[in-house]
Amino acid sequence: DAKTTQPTSxxxxxxxxxxxxxxxSTISGNEYVYWxxxxxxxxxxxxxxxLKNNETNEMASLIITEDRKSxxxxxxxxxxxxxxxxxxxxxxxxxxxxxxxGLTFGKGTHLIIQP
Amino acid sequence: xxxxxxxxxxxxxxxxxSVKIECRSLDFQATTMFWYRQFPKKSLMLMATSxxxxxxxxxxxxxxxxxxxxxASLTLSTLxxxxxxxxxxxxxxxxARDPFRVLGYTFGSGTRLTVV
Numbered sequence: 001d002a003k004t005t006q007p008t009s010x011x012x013x014x015x016x017x018x019x020x021x022x023x024x025s026t027i028s029g030n031e032y033v034y035w036x037x038x039x040x041x042x043x044x045x046x047x048x049x050x051l052k053n054n055e056t057n058e059m060a061s062l063i064i065t066e067d068r069k070s071x072x073x074x075x076x077x078x079x080x081x082x083x084x085x086x087x088x089x090x091x092x093x094x095x096x097x098x099x100x101x102g103l104t105f106g107k108g109t110h111l112i113i114q115p
Numbered sequence: 116x117x118x119x120x121x122x123x124x125x126x127x128x129x130x131x132x133s134v135k136i137e138c139r140s141l142d143f144q145a146t147t148m149f150w151y152r153q154f155p156k157k158s159l160m161l162m163a164t165s166x167x168x169x170x171x172x173x174x175x176x177x178x179x180x181x182x183x184x185x186x187a188s189l190t191l192s193t194l195x196x197x198x199x200x201x202x203x204x205x206x207x208x209x210x211a212r213d214p215f216r217v218l219g220y221t222f223g224s225g226t227r228l229t230v231v
Contacts, residue, residue, distance in 0.1 A: 036222075043121070043208045043222035044159070087158075102149035102161040102210065103220055 004088045009110040018075040020109050022088030025069040032091055033064060034103070035073045037084040037111075044087065044105075047073065083113045118142055119211050121223025128199055128230055136194045136226045138209030144189035145211035149220070150182075153206040165192040199230040 005023040012018040024033065032051050036044040048055055048062045050071070055062045061074040075082055087108040118141040128134050138148055146167045151159040163184055164172040171184035181203075183195040192211075196203055209223040 038159075041206070041225065041227070043119075043210075043225045046221065102151070102164055103159075104161065105151075105159040107158050 004090055004106055006086070006088055006106065006109045008107065009112065011112050011114055012075075012078050014080060014113050014115050015077055018078040018082065018111055018113070020073040020075075020086050020088075020111060021070065022073070023070045024088070024090045027068050027090050030092065033062065033068075033071050034089045034091055035060070035062065036087045036089065036103075036105075037082075038087070038108070039081075039084045047086075078111075078113045080113050080115060083111060085110050117213050117221045119209065119221045119223045121209050121226055123226060124224060125227045126229070128228070130200055130230055131198055133195055133197045134199055134228060136196075136207055136209070136228075138192045138194070138211070138223050140190045140211045140213070140221075143211075143213040143215070145192075146189060146214065147212060148186060148192040149210040150184065150192075150194050151208045151210065153208060153225075159208060196228065199228070201230045204228055204230045 003026060032049050034049040035047040037047055038044045047059050048057055050062045050064055052064055052068055062071060064071045085108040087105050089103050120139045120141050122137045126134055148165040150162045152162050153159045161174050162177045165184045165186040167186045167189050173179045181197055183197060186192040206225050206227055208225045210220045212220045
């Protein structure tokens, strides 16, 4: 799996958009970008994933650059409950056996939402 | 959908005893489940891959005789920490992937193990 680089921590004001960057310059053509978050003392929670197109769901938006070397997770209106560690993970094609191995977690970004 | 239940959420045991942690996929069948360990302020580290009906695959440095994994059915995997020591105290998390869904991996809520 390609390596990812994320800032160690970020602050964001409540109600504002939180933009979390991730660099994955060695990503290969068939690898997806996954985002998970982990609230303190809980298991990781799936947020979103994408290949090359921007994606949006009820939780967040994922913007992937055209060269796919980086991406940004956007939480449009951050709340205090969004305080968590956010992990950007690059993974093989989930449609064709990419789920045979467990996920490799980096250190992630500790996002702190300030009231 | 894709819910993974993990029990217990918290356990305290005496040094030298064994502890069993259960991981169940509630609404899907998981041929493969994963076990992670997380120390304070650290990231999750994959310990082993649990395969239904066959032996688990352990990551380098993880003792298979100490961390026994059983995946006897398509909805249940268990991790038994044998002869637990204080250094085994950690947060253990399981994960499963529904092969018919593409929503990534679903994680359990974790088990906080404290060995005294």
